[in-house]
Amino acid sequence: MTSEQPGQADHTYRSASGMVGGSLLLLLVLLMAGEGIVNGEGRIRWLSLAWLVFLTPLITAFSLRPAVFADRGRLRVRNPFRTITLPWASVDGVRAAYSSEVLADGRKYQLWAIPVSLRQRKKALRRSGGPGSSPAAPGAGPAPGVPAAVHRAQADQAVEEIRALAERHASDEAAQGAPAVRWAYEILVPAAAGGIALLCLLFLG
Template sequence: MKRTYRSKTAFVLAWVWVAFVAFNVYDLITRYSGKPSLVALAVLGALTALVYAVALRPATVLTEEALVGRNPFRTTYLPWASVEDVTVSHSVNVHYGDERVLRLWTPMSSARERAKAQRRGAPAPQRGRFRTEPTLSKGEQAAVEAFAGKTHADYVGEQIRERAESARRRQEEAAPVRVTWSYDAIAVLVVAVALVVAAIVV
């Protein structure tokens, strides 16, 4: 089963930015005023290229065959049998052949999120003689226990580790790791650079 993980907050804010840029580009084109409009377009283009590279594009994709790490300008296809270890700090780090490490851009865990997860994992203080806590169903209780003390990055790291261990149990052969450039992000960057050059030259 294919699963895609990314920063939901960054993804939503990026699309809000894209909508803002689309409105402003339309306004600048309909009310074109020469160099000032070109400069404004160049600024919007440069910021949009940055937003696309760091907020819209990054994703961690778990497919049946491999882990796909989409970072700003590169995509890494890492077959499950090639995964040797997974560690989680502020990011998910996937270790594979020759002591190489794939650092996934998303999801990441901040110090604040980790502290919140640790508080969530701690037992609730009991006050007074009578307890008024709601009774959880078995499914809800299992979910609470599964996420106790864990961030989203920890959860994704566990998913990667489980799929890699499953591939090893099936004795799958380690296929070659492929790293490709992100031509879409490069194209967006080239357009932004072209707008900046045009704003300077014209």
């Protein structure tokens, strides 16, 4: 997971492992589909093209697209198929249990860009309290004299930063307003077109 330095006005959170995995998968799909388009004949070429149009936006949606942007006025959550804009005044809470979530205006939104790793959390717990430590609640404070970045899992640290921004800026004039949700039609439309073309080729010949 990557984020900007805390001293800067804007913070960006993305899953580095998701981006790397998605890029490799896109490359694999491109190579396989490209082989079918260039060297295939007849129906194979069209099937390869349909698979490419169908899979490319879906892989992008779940790996490269997810991101969380935070500034002094709002939290913008870019999930696979939606972008949720949350002024800080509308944020009721941020938490990381088995997934990272933000609560706003009576609704719950997942933070796809901040995946929770139980393995990382256990590793961070061992570093802060030793192998015999009992599990701590998500967002628990650091051990005395131990920097938070050393003993916290990445998801817990990111959620703590976002929670602090929400508390700091909730009363700001620029942070007022209601949540807004926008569907990612740039992902949904080509994926739907590719899926329809693929079904037609598979079942109608």
